[in-house]
Amino acid sequence: MASLRDGFQSRLGFVLAAAGAAVGLGNIWGFPTQAANHGGGAFLLVYFIVVFLLALPALYTELYIGHQAQSNPVKALSLAWSEKQPKVGALAGYIGLFGAIVMLSFYSIVAGWMLSHALEPVTTFLGLSDVSRFLTEDSMARNFVFTPLMVLLTASIIFKGVKSGIEKWSRRLMPMLLVLLIALIAYIATLPGAKEGFETYLKPDFSKVTDPDLIIAAMGQAFFSLSLGVGCMMIYGSYLKPNENLPKLTLSVAMLDTAVAFLAGLLIIPAIFVAQQHGVQVFQDGKLIGEGRLIFAVLPELFNTMGEVGVFVALCFFVLMSIASVTSTISSTEIPVSFLVENHGVTRRAATWAVSATVLLASIIIILNFDWLFGLVITVFTQYQLPLMGLFYFITVGWVWRRGNQLALECHGNIYYFALYVKYVCPVLMTAVFVNVALR
Template sequence: MSARGQFSSKLGFVLAAAGSAVGLGNIWGFPTKVAENGGAAFVAMYLVMAFLLAYPVLMAELIIGRAKRANMIDALKQISGSKWGTFTGSIGAVTVILILAFYSIVAGWMISYLLDSLASVASIELAWLTADSIARNLIFMALFLSLTCIVVIGGVSNGIERWSVRLMPTLLILIACLIIYVSTLDGAIDGWKAFLIPNVSSVLDAGLMIDAMGQAFFSMSLGVGTMLVYGSYVQKHENLPKLGASVALVDIGVAVLAGMLIIPAMYVALANGVQIFNGDELISGPDLIFQVLPSLFSSMGYIGTIVSFGFFALMVIASLTSSISMLEVPVAYLVDSKGIKRTKATILLSVIVFFISSIIVLNFEQLFGLVITITTEYSQPLLGLVLCIFAGWVWKRDQILTELKNGNEDTESSLFWKIWPWYVKFVCPVVIALMFYRSVI
């Protein structure tokens, strides 16, 4: 099993898995959803969904991964003993490739804005870096994919773990510094109020609940096999429920920290004359990151160029910690099942993702939003539902208990074992199915 590689330490796994979860889904996606759904009401529902739905599914992936020591396709095939496991795993692999395809485009934008900030610090004007053009999108998407490829080629401990241990603390330090600075500026207090004081009447709004569930699944990288593959690299003596809880808490914490940075920053922008409302709603999505915040940075003078550099450095780091886990999913399959060397498999899949991303760039208006909707709003929740079925109904309960006992002999008497098996068997599938049905209708 050592030939597959494994995480060398508990800290290495937690930071790598948290890095997978902590990406644009947290730093960009979470504050965007907060802005779209009226502030603190969404924060409250996101916390509920993260603990009640995302964490149980996260544990299902980690347990399956470590028990079977395999990629998603092979692991689910072993559990089911049928083609349905192979089919589900294959859908997960395709989904994660499509997510990485659009993700790389957005991450490329982050690199271009980072370089623009660096140029501004040196008082150099390079307008093409932030101009919306096919050439810019292709160049920086390719650059980002190349960075991802280099890290994954290094393997588990020498690539993914080594970089995660360096990048995650840097990310947290950058967020903390930016929060402190933004909070000292005029207008920040109004942003804090919008972020912390919920509109109670909207907490149970169906649309808000669906958005909160989707955000929880997307930000924790669930349903597509990233956590399953990372789980397959965890050492047998580790306590999985505690590891999973650590990952979930770091992910939720960073999402909340991102909101503490970006929502107050929007109101600081408002105090500086920047338009942050579209009608009665806060501006969200790409306009938030690439128009509102850059306008704020510009209004701050030279210090704004420094803050801008720190912010987009944060975005690039968050993007990279997630993309390496996404690429690892299909790479693990080619290495495990097809016997392809890791370097060759990584380069091959990076090229495939590049071509898919290029097609999206060349047909941006038609494909970009469509791919995001299909993967994050439909495929991920459905895959999460199927994983619950595999863990709750298909896989034998005594085998799950045996796997958990590897890290904790007293698992059978633990609170986790008293709740999780029936919860992932009955509650999670029903709630996910109902939410998915509501989102389609």
């Protein structure tokens, strides 16, 4: 049966798909916002350190579990815990499935906003002012139009499987994302105020490097930006061929994801200072106004000050954001779909419809109770489930899983030292992240 299982056909396809799963709104939206609010270059420096010390081992651990098991997270974690408590492993897998559904429920809403804002420059160019207003104003009606569209767009890719769907579209979308990102950076760099933004971003204030809030923010951002903790990387790792060089591929994914986050900072932070140069209020009491509203408030105001060229810049920017959204939604959707296909013998098409319907229903519940439920879901998911699941993966590989766990069995060379690092250091670091986030 293993030979019949769908999978990635090339290393490049895997790297682009896995990086696409990681490169989401957290990189292009969350990372620059965190950097702007935590000392710019100081945050960037600490972020790079944390990626190396914590996020990279966490990424390898999650990919490793899936790659060794060659199955979905429920099966993989059950196998890893088979000698101890297989039900504990299975339960963790189900928590990951639930987390993927929860993440998709709010991510599909936000992705719908990106899609509607991507269409707005077109309607503005055509002179359809009423439609433009509908596309950019917060409303339940807009959510009920664009959330289902994003769910259906994701489903249309998942229908086709790993090789013909996920890998094929990742190879198309990720290069497009990089081209748009670099082109926008080049344009923003020519505008008044951009120089100050680049200096703020690239010159660290070393007095802020030891700020506990900055360190915790960098650790959390590094972990979350790699899409760790719900099983995205585990399922993608399971689709790799058994003889692949996992350490090399892990490094490639982490480097590409970190590069996109770095480039996003090169775009967003200078753009913030350009907006400020144009009279847009950006900071208040040293903090970025609105934080989460940066994408839909500050930057659109900037685009509006650019005249006709601003319409084109806005189009490119929100197409970029929409691509980042889709590459993340397809990876999260694949987790429950693979579970239904492999554990319950459901066809991929039926599984995709079932998962999409469930996600849409959950999204509708959030839309109808938006004021209190949206923020609660994001907080519980990002601040509690992800770090706890990451800690669980470290414990699984370092302390529980023995049979078939080559990382734990190897007793020589660099693998031995890395195994010790995963076993002793990573759980302590991950616990520190969770405790500090929980106490804030």
